[in-house]
Amino acid sequence: MNTNLWQYNIQAPILPMPILHRESLIHLLAEHIKGPDTKKATSTKFILLCAPAGYGKTTLLVDTILQHQIICSWFFFEETNTPAIFLKGLLTSVQKNFPQLVPSFAAVLALEDVEINEHPDGELYWKSILDLMVTKLNGEISQHFVLAMCNYHKLQPHEALHRLLNHLLEHPFQRGVLVLESRSMKLFLSLSNSLRPSAIDCLRQQILQNGSFMPNNKVPL
Structure with missing residues (x-):
């Protein structure tokens, strides 16, 4: 049975109110995720946004x-994610912004979750x-x-999903940026050595050094 559990993983977050706008960090992040021209390929392909819980990573993004x-x-990772939830969630989230891709993704999205999770080709099919x-x-x-892609730290028990994310990192978008948000760098250290956060060497240091991100000024995620 296809339960469409992935729909809960692709909802855009709502900003909390009131909110402390961290203009210096917003400017820094925007420099690398905002394309200089919609017709040009972006030079930044991957950003790791990493800080402890409650420091406002998602709010900043x-x-x-x-x-x-x-x-x-x-896409928000959860401990209960399966390959079907991950893959169908990604495709659905992407086609919400680009409806012209709906026909290309229709065959996969029409499959039952079990048909994806238990496909005979397994990981090759998922990739x-x-x-x-x-x-x-x-x-x-x-x-x-x-x-x-948020809550990356929740991917710990899912080796197959971790390898799928690694595969995605090895095949970057020409005009897009993949932003990975996590409370920990532990899992990231085992990802592909061929890719490192470009231009922003993680925002961890900026977040921890910026006064608005210190514990007494935390904004809940």
Whole structure:
């Protein structure tokens, strides 16, 4: 049975009110996720946004996206995620912003979750779905966009999903930026050595050194 559990993983976050706008960090982040021109490929392909719980990582990302009107697709990892939830969630989140891709993703999204999770080709099949998404985004989308993947620290028990994310990192978007948000760098250290956060060497140091991010000024996620 297809329960569409992935729909809960792709909802865009709502900013808390009141909110402390961290303009210096917003400017820093926007420099690397905002495309200079919608027709040009972005030089930054991957950003790791890492800080302890409650330091406002997601709030910073949402605030930046809204202030600069950046197209953004969201996915939030959960401990209960399966390959089907992850893959169908990603495709659905992407096609919400780019409806012209709906026909390309329809066959996968029509499958029952069990057909994906227990596919005889397993991980090779799952990677082919990611390849389809990247190929369509690179070949048919001219706008600059962000794919924000949050709660990466919750991926700890899922080795297969971890390898799928690694595969995605090895096949970057031409006009998009992948932003990975996490409370810990532990899992990231085992990702592909061929990719490191470009231009922003994580925001961890800036977050911890900026007064508005110190514990007495924390903003709940």
